[in-house]
Amino acid sequence: MMVCCAHLSAPFSATITSRYRISLANNSSFDSKVYFTLTSPSRSKYNQAELKKKKRNRNFAIFSNFSVAVPSDDFVVVNFYRFVFIENPHAEVAKHLSFLKGLDIHGRIYLNEQGINAQFSGPSKDALAYVEWLREDFRFSDVLVQVSPANNEHAFPKLKLRYKPSLVQLEGSISHLPLLNPSMRATPLTPFEWRKRLEAVHEIVGMSNSAIGSNYVLLDVRNGYEWDIGHFVGAQRPDTDCFRSTSCGLSNREVVASDPLANADKNTTNIFMYCTGGIRCDVYSTILREQGFKNLYTLMGGVSHYLNEEGPREWIGNLFVFDDRLSLPPSAYKPDTDSKATAIVGKPQQGPKNYSFANCFICGSHVHELRHRNCANLDCNLLFLCCMNCVKDLRGCCCLKCKTAPRLRPVLPGNQRYKKWHTYQNWKCKAS
Numbered sequence: 001m002m003v004c005c006a007h008l009s010a011p012f013s014a015t016i017t018s019r020y021r022i023s024l025a026n027n028s029s030f031d032s033k034v035y036f037t038l039t040s041p042s043r044s045k046y047n048q049a050e051l052k053k054k055k056r057n058r059n060f061a062i063f064s065n066f067s068v069a070v071p072s073d074d075f076v077v078v079n080f081y082r083f084v085f086i087e088n089p090h091a092e093v094a095k096h097l098s099f100l101k102g103l104d105i106h107g108r109i110y111l112n113e114q115g116i117n118a119q120f121s122g123p124s125k126d127a128l129a130y131v132e133w134l135r136e137d138f139r140f141s142d143v144l145v146q147v148s149p150a151n152n153e154h155a156f157p158k159l160k161l162r163y164k165p166s167l168v169q170l171e172g173s174i175s176h177l178p179l180l181n182p183s184m185r186a187t188p189l190t191p192f193e194w195r196k197r198l199e200a201v202h203e204i205v206g207m208s209n210s211a212i213g214s215n216y217v218l219l220d221v222r223n224g225y226e227w228d229i230g231h232f233v234g235a236q237r238p239d240t241d242c243f244r245s246t247s248c249g250l251s252n253r254e255v256v257a258s259d260p261l262a263n264a265d266k267n268t269t270n271i272f273m274y275c276t277g278g279i280r281c282d283v284y285s286t287i288l289r290e291q292g293f294k295n296l297y298t299l300m301g302g303v304s305h306y307l308n309e310e311g312p313r314e315w316i317g318n319l320f321v322f323d324d325r326l327s328l329p330p331s332a333y334k335p336d337t338d339s340k341a342t343a344i345v346g347k348p349q350q351g352p353k354n355y356s357f358a359n360c361f362i363c364g365s366h367v368h369e370l371r372h373r374n375c376a377n378l379d380c381n382l383l384f385l386c387c388m389n390c391v392k393d394l395r396g397c398c399c400l401k402c403k404t405a406p407r408l409r410p411v412l413p414g415n416q417r418y419k420k421w422h423t424y425q426n427w428k429c430k431a432s
């Protein structure tokens with residue numbers, strides 16, 4: 001059994017689900033577990049005729065390959081990754097740094113011999129300039145780039161662009177994995193194919209508990225706290241609050257009850273894996289492939305790409321993102337989402353009414369805002385789901401003890417992340 005990651009304050013408990021801890025004091029702890037962020041373009045914001053018009057207009061940044069037109073000063077978050085051999089990653093880092101000089105880009109861009117993993121924010125014109133520059137390189141010319149709105153400010157505190165030994169944080173590192181060999185990864189399904197598969201399975205399982213149910217596993221390859229605010233219908237909550245210690249499917253001898261792959265047949269079980277943007281599935285499917293699992297499928301571009309293409313069908317809740325925005329509703333990805341899309345005949349009802357999975361960390365009641373908040377006690381900083389009554393009672397803290405802590409920050413009105421401590425230094429704590 002692998003250990004859970006050190007940033008958690010206490011072992012995971014079945015009733016206390018919606019939390020994890022971040023350190024804002026220097027952001028290092030937050031960064032250390034910010035593994036993957038992929039969000040998606042608000043593609044349907046403009047129709048094609050409007051797009052053409054805007055292409056002639058310098059005030060719009062046109063992400064042409066994916067039909068996104070955003071006012072050039074509007075902030076966006078951009079995500080992409082690519083596993084590809086980079087012969088001299090340090091020189092590549094220098095090249096990227098040099099290009100980004102003068103552009104207003106914040107975020108995490110990591111490179112090594114296995115490729116690139118990037119999440120960043122900036123005015124859309126700067127973000128677009130970087131993407132276009134990257135795509136001039138044949139190794140990245142067809143990279144799936146995802147864009148989402150960023151509340152007119154940076155979603156990351158600063159730019160970190162550097163060589164990183166592991167593009168994805170996983171225990172034991174990933175540098176030894178054959179990630180550059182696509183046949184070692186799961187078979188990617190387009191969002192449309194993914195939806196069709198899920199619908200077919202849910203239909204059959206809904207009618208009778210037939211064999212297909214046991215021959216199929218929908219695997220959420222994320223952290224438990226991400227599942228807590230949104231997931232695909234039928235996906236089990238990951239038994240970990242840290243993907244890096246994920247061990248499902250790896251229990252060769254002892255059968256672990258919480259392992260969704262414990263009873264899977266390596267030759268016949270169809271395993272459908274998904275994560276936020278796809279990179280975690282690419283990595284983890286390679287590990288499962290090495291373990292002998294044959295029928296592995298992954299959602300291409302992850303949930304963010306899916307919500308953008310298919311809307312929230314088969315999906316419940318919001319999508320957790322690893323930046324200051326914390327989470328985004330499906331409508332951020334597909335603004336013209338048809339409400340009928342969430343009510344599929346014969347399926348569990350999806351959408352804002354079904355919150356049985358989203359409970360307040362303190363009192364257990366359903367929360368209506370599917371967004372974590374972090375504890376007002378700077379020295380705790382736990383990220384947790386909280387109802388508004390408990391926010392009021394505990395002054396934005398996660399527990400009574402934190403409520404009397406010395407370094408308390410003011411209660412945030414909504415579910416936002418606190419900024420750095422110096423922002424609140426002149427604020428006088430009125431805690432009673």
Ligand SMILES: [Zn+2]
Nearest residue numbers: 360363387390
């Ligand atoms: Zn509560």
Ligand SMILES: [Zn+2]
Nearest residue numbers: 375380398402
């Ligand atoms: Zn706390």
